[in-house]
Amino acid sequence: MEKTDILSMEKDTLCGYMKSVGEAPFRGKQIFGWLHMKMVKDFSEMTNLSKSLRQKLDENACIKGLKYIKKYKSSADETIKYLFETEKGYIIESVLMKYSYGYTVCVSTQAGCRMGCSFCASTIGGLESNLTAGEIASQIYEIEKQENIRVSRVVMMGCGEPLDNFSNSVAFINIISDSDGAGISKRKITLSTCGLTDKIYELAELDLPITLAISLHAPNDSIRRSIMPVAKKYSIDEVMKAAKDYSSETGRRITFEYALIDGVNDSVENAEELAARLRGILAHVNLIPVNPVEERGYKKSSENNIRLFSNILTARSVENTVRRRLGTDIDAACGQLRKSFKEH
Numbered sequence: 001m002e003k004t005d006i007l008s009m010e011k012d013t014l015c016g017y018m019k020s021v022g023e024a025p026f027r028g029k030q031i032f033g034w035l036h037m038k039m040v041k042d043f044s045e046m047t048n049l050s051k052s053l054r055q056k057l058d059e060n061a062c063i064k065g066l067k068y069i070k071k072y073k074s075s076a077d078e079t080i081k082y083l084f085e086t087e088k089g090y091i092i093e094s095v096l097m098k099y100s101y102g103y104t105v106c107v108s109t110q111a112g113c114r115m116g117c118s119f120c121a122s123t124i125g126g127l128e129s130n131l132t133a134g135e136i137a138s139q140i141y142e143i144e145k146q147e148n149i150r151v152s153r154v155v156m157m158g159c160g161e162p163l164d165n166f167s168n169s170v171a172f173i174n175i176i177s178d179s180d181g182a183g184i185s186k187r188k189i190t191l192s193t194c195g196l197t198d199k200i201y202e203l204a205e206l207d208l209p210i211t212l213a214i215s216l217h218a219p220n221d222s223i224r225r226s227i228m229p230v231a232k233k234y235s236i237d238e239v240m241k242a243a244k245d246y247s248s249e250t251g252r253r254i255t256f257e258y259a260l261i262d263g264v265n266d267s268v269e270n271a272e273e274l275a276a277r278l279r280g281i282l283a284h285v286n287l288i289p290v291n292p293v294e295e296r297g298y299k300k301s302s303e304n305n306i307r308l309f310s311n312i313l314t315a316r317s318v319e320n321t322v323r324r325r326l327g328t329d330i331d332a333a334c335g336q337l338r339k340s341f342k343e344h
């Protein structure tokens with residue numbers, strides 16, 4: 001019989017599990033603390049549990065974490081990229097970024113991705129596997145242990161589409177923000193989606209005070225469809241409607257990600273059209289000079305075009321930031337390192 005993965009259980013579920021195996025529910029809270037606050041990987045280390053309980057857990061449950069493979073430090077800044085292996089042998093990547101306000105980890109939610117965005121290396125081999133909530137959380141724990149740091153912010157922007165792995169992504173958010181565990185405030189968690197509209201409505205219903213980032217990358221359907229297959233299913237109008245709904249349900253400002261690709265979506269007209277689209281939405285735009293992906297032949301916009309694009313949005317009262325590019329010398333863009341690791 002397959003063992004139960006307790007690392008992926010939210011605290012209440014873990015308390016319920018303990019009850020179901022004939023133990024006091026509060027044991028679940030104790031075990032949750034060992035797993036998500038003290039980050040232990042073995043039942044034998046849970047010293048306030050009796051020996052017989054530890055043995056029982058060993059026989060029936062498991063802690064499905066990650067194996068560290070390798071890390072790459074950027075020489076240009078303090079960004080570090082990590083490769084981990086899941087128990088099933090999938091390679092995933094995570095990034096640690098240091099900002100003036102603390103440490104942020106960018107986690108992957110899937111090994112690979114099936115969304116097919118044409119500027120992204122993560123999707124080239126398709127979707128390999130969904131990650132469990134425990135595997136998503138373990139990326140943070142492994143990094144914290146390695147670097148002896150505390151991570152204060154999380155962005156779900158690594159490989160994979162979090163809303164295509166909905167229940168595990170939501171369980172991860174509840175686990176990582178639990179004050180009996182890592183206690184990272186939900187307000188400091190950003191979930192990035194390519195715009196799975198149905199799932200955005202589902203997420204809004206949960207009323208989690210996280211930040212929603214929508215990868216828009218185009219001001220109209222024809223450009224968006226040429227670079228993002230998901231746009232064939234959901235029009236920009238539908239995405240904007242879902243974004244407005246999310247913002248009014250949660251009171252949170254929406255972040256729109258916009259990768260500037262030379263000659264594709266970075267013209268003056270594109271900027272004007274984008275500004276018009278965002279009128280009336282509580283929004284912030286992150287302009288991201290696209291990371292070159294060899295297979296796709298995309299180049300990042302010129303500095304001049306980036307500045308012009310940003311200035312037009314500002315002039316139209318659309319808040320925006322040109323995102324600092326971290327760790328470009330270590331393939332820090334989504335999916336690039338994992339891909340080059342697998343190729344060598």
Ligand code: SF4
Pocket residue numbers: 113114115116117120121122123158159160161193194215334
């Ligand atoms: S950008 Fe995100 S959603 Fe699109 S293919 Fe890459 S990982 Fe998937």
